[in-house]
Amino acid sequence: MKVLLCEDVEKLGWYGDIVEVNQSYARNYLIPQRIATIPSEAKIKAMADEKAKRAEQRQVVIDNLKKAANAVDGAEAVIAAKANEQGHLFGSIHENQIAANLRLQGFEVADKHVKLGEHIKEVGQYTVKLVFAEDVEAQVKVTIVPEGQELETSDHDQKNQNQDQNAENAE
Numbered sequence: 001m002k003v004l005l006c007e008d009v010e011k012l013g014w015y016g017d018i019v020e021v022n023q024s025y026a027r028n029y030l031i032p033q034r035i036a037t038i039p040s041e042a043k044i045k046a047m048a049d050e051k052a053k054r055a056e057q058r059q060v061v062i063d064n065l066k067k068a069a070n071a072v073d074g075a076e077a078v079i080a081a082k083a084n085e086q087g088h089l090f091g092s093i094h095e096n097q098i099a100a101n102l103r104l105q106g107f108e109v110a111d112k113h114v115k116l117g118e119h120i121k122e123v124g125q126y127t128v129k130l131v132f133a134e135d136v137e138a139q140v141k142v143t144i145v146p147e148g149q150e151l152e153t154s155d156h157d158q159k160n161q162n163q164d165q166n167a168e169n170a171e
Contacts, residue, residue, distance in 0.1 A: 001026045003036035004043055014058070016044070016051030065132040068108040072130060073138035077101040083123050083146040092119035098128060098142055120144055 001023040005013050009030075013019045018039050021030065030036035037043060079101055082090040095114035102109040113130045120126055123144050130138045 002039055003030055004039035004047070005036050006047075007035050008054070009035060014051070015054050016047040018044075062133055062136065065136045069130065069132045069136050069138040072102060072107040072109060072140060074140070075102065075105065075107060076141045076143060077105070078143045078145060080145050080147045081123075083144075087123035087146070089121050089123065089144070092121045093142075093144055094119055098140075102140065 002018055002020055003026050005015055005017050005019060008014050012021070019036075021036075026036060031038070077098055079093055079097060081093060084090070095116055096111045098114045098116075099109045099111045109130060113132055115129045115131050120142070123146055126142045126144070128140050128142050130140060132138070
């Protein structure tokens, strides 16, 4: 059954699109919820201006997401967690913890952008994919360290930054 979308529906289509859906999905959900309607020439013409305006707005949002993805691509997040001597965590690291760490570093990352196959349960380095939009992705390196060792890592990073700054100042 073909329906005319009255709202943006993730993984289905955008406002003003005509999409093919299962008849029961249309009749039992989309149409009663006023998410879609039966298409007609008059309805399509009435939605044309709004559809163009929304397409422009979507493009602006996607451009901003691309900028955010390019900025965070290759960044590193260091997270300290309680762990035993073998490196197994007491609990696990979730998407929201990684996103929060990246936000503290100044990156624009929402919790929903972080995609973990499964939660991290051991100390080590991991590559995590961030999905900002359908074709907008980035990868970050996540290092999980046992609590108490994050100071050593931070001191090491600070020394490297100081050396880099000294080299730049010498030039």
